[in-house]
Amino acid sequence: MHSFYSHGKLLLTAEYLVLDGAKALAIPTKKGQSLTISTSNTPTLQWKSILHDDSLWFETEITLPLTQGKSFEDPIITTLYEILSAAQSLNPTFLNTQQGYTAISTLEFPRNWGLGSSSTLITNIAQWAQVNPYELLDKTFGGSGYDIACATAATPITYIKKDTAPLVTPVIFSPSFKEQVFFIHLNRKQNSRDSISHYRNLSHVEKELKIESFTSHTVAMIASQDSLHDFQELVTTHESELSSVLQTPTIKKQLFPTYPKAIKSLGGWGGDFILVVGTSEDMNYFKEKGYTTIIPFSEMVLS
Numbered sequence: 001m002h003s004f005y006s007h008g009k010l011l012l013t014a015e016y017l018v019l020d021g022a023k024a025l026a027i028p029t030k031k032g033q034s035l036t037i038s039t040s041n042t043p044t045l046q047w048k049s050i051l052h053d054d055s056l057w058f059e060t061e062i063t064l065p066l067t068q069g070k071s072f073e074d075p076i077i078t079t080l081y082e083i084l085s086a087a088q089s090l091n092p093t094f095l096n097t098q099q100g101y102t103a104i105s106t107l108e109f110p111r112n113w114g115l116g117s118s119s120t121l122i123t124n125i126a127q128w129a130q131v132n133p134y135e136l137l138d139k140t141f142g143g144s145g146y147d148i149a150c151a152t153a154a155t156p157i158t159y160i161k162k163d164t165a166p167l168v169t170p171v172i173f174s175p176s177f178k179e180q181v182f183f184i185h186l187n188r189k190q191n192s193r194d195s196i197s198h199y200r201n202l203s204h205v206e207k208e209l210k211i212e213s214f215t216s217h218t219v220a221m222i223a224s225q226d227s228l229h230d231f232q233e234l235v236t237t238h239e240s241e242l243s244s245v246l247q248t249p250t251i252k253k254q255l256f257p258t259y260p261k262a263i264k265s266l267g268g269w270g271g272d273f274i275l276v277v278g279t280s281e282d283m284n285y286f287k288e289k290g291y292t293t294i295i296p297f298s299e300m301v302l303s
Contacts, residue, residue, distance in 0.1 A: 006123040007032040007302055008108075008115030009150035010183070011267045012173075012275070013221055013238060014214040016199045016246070018144045020207060023215040024159045025222060027173065028150040028302040031108035033120035037128055040100035047080065050106040057111075065096050083122065086139035087129035094129040113185060113293075114272030119147035134166065155303055158218060177228040178297040183266075183273045184286055185293035186251075198247045210245055214238070232262040232277055239264055259285055 007028035014024035031052075040046065043065075049058040060077050066085050072078045088094045095101075105124070109115050118141055126133035133148045146159040149168045156173035159166060175181065202210065217238050224230040239250045242265075251274055252263040261282065264275040276286070283294050 002037045002128065004035045004037075004124040004127040005032060006116075006120035006127075006151035007153065008113075008120060009147040010115065010273060010300070011146060012264075013218040015242060015265070015267060016196065017211055017214045018146055018159065018161060020211055021161055022211040023218045024144075024146055025156065025171070025173065025218045026146045026150050026159050027156045027300075028153045029109070029115050029300055030302050031115065032151070033108065033117065033124060034106045035121075035124035035128060036104045036106075038102045040102055042100040043098050044100050045084075045095065046100075046102040048102075048104045050104060051111065052107050052109055064098075064100065083125055083136070083140050087125055087131050087136055089139065090131040090135055091129050094131070112187075114267065116147050116151070120151055123148055123151035153302070156301070158222070171222055172303075173222060173225065173301075174303050175225040175228075175231065175297075177231070180228060180277055180279060181297040182276045182278065182283060183295045183297070183300050184276050184283075184291050185273050185295075186255075186291065187293070199245055202245070210241075213241065217241075228277070235262040235264045235275070235277065256286075256289075 008031055010027050010029060011018065012025040012027060014022040018024040043063070045062040045064055047058075047060050047062065048056060051057050058076055060074075060080070062077075062081065062084070066081070066088055068085055068089075070081060072081065084095060088096060105121060107117055107120075111117050119137075122137055122140060123133045126136045129136075133151070134145050137143060137145055137148055144159070144161045145166050146161075149157055149159050149166060153168070153170065155170045158169045158171055217234060221231065221234050221238075224234055239252070243250045250263075251265045252259065256263055259276075262277040266273050266275055276283075278285075286294060
C-alpha cells in the first residue's frame with residue numbers, strides 16, 4: 001500500500017498577475033487531500049473519492065491498460081481518465097501492466113471551498129505516477145501552478161511562474177496580529193471570465209508595470225507582519241489597484257461596504273474565501289449577513 005498527501009492552497013497576493021510572472025504570496029492550508037493505493041489481482045483501477053464527511057461522492061472502475069483518447073458519458077470519469085492518461089504519457093510505465101489497483105482519494109475540506117480539490121488530486125497522482133506535477137498540470141487543467149507548489153509546501157511560499165521551472169521560495173508568514181485575521185467563505189463560485197478578459201486586454205507595457213507593482217505588494221505584505229496598520233493599508237491598496245486592472249468592484253464594495261476594516265478577495269475575485277481583518281466580535285457582522293464559515297488564520301494556514 002502507498003499513500004500520498006497534498007495540502008490545499010490560498011493565494012494572498014498577485015491574483016491574475018501570477019499567471020505572467022508576478023511574485024505571489026501563497027499559503028498551503030492545514031487541510032488537503034490524500035490518495036491511498038493498494039494492488040489487486042484484476043487488471044482494473046477501482047477508484048473511490050471520499051468527501052470530508054466520509055461520504056462517497058464518486059466511484060468508478062477503469063479497465064487497464066489505459067486507452068488514449070477514450071471518453072465517457074460521465075464528465076467526472078472523463079476528467080479522471082484524462083489525468084491518468086496524461087500521467088502515463090509522462091511516464092509510459094504508469095498503469096501499463098496487468099497489475100490492478102484500488103485507489104481511495106479522501107478530501108479533508110468541502111469541495112465547494114475552493115481550496116484546491118483539483119490541484120491536490122493532480123499532485124497526488126503525479127506523486128503516484130512519479131512524474132513532474134507542473135507538467136501534469138500543463139497537460140490537464142493548466143494555470144499558474146502556485147497551487148501545485150502549495151500542495152507539497154511545509155510553509156507559506158512566494159511563487160514566480162517561469163517558462164522552465166517555477167521559482168518557489170519558503171517564507172515565514174505568521175503575522176503578530178494573526179488572531180485578527182480570518183478567512184470567510186462566500187458560499188458561491190464566481191465566473192471570472194470578464195475579469196480575465198479585462199486583464200488580458202492590458203497592453204504589454206501596462207502588464208509589465210502591473211507585474212512589477214504587484215510583486216512589490218507581495219514583498220511589502222511579507223514585511224508588514226509586525227504592523228496591523230501597514231497590513232491593512234497594503235490589503236486596501238492591493239484591492240484598489242486590482243479592481244482597476246480587472247474593472248471589477250472590490251468584494252468590500254459589492255457585499256460589505258459598511259465594514260470598517262480591511263477585506264481582501266483571494267484567488268478568483270468574488271468567489272470562495274475572502275480574508276478579513278477584525279476581532280472575533282467583528283465577525284458577528286458577517287454572521288448576521290449569513291456568512292457562517294469563518295476560519296481563524298491559525299486554523300487555516302500551515303506554518
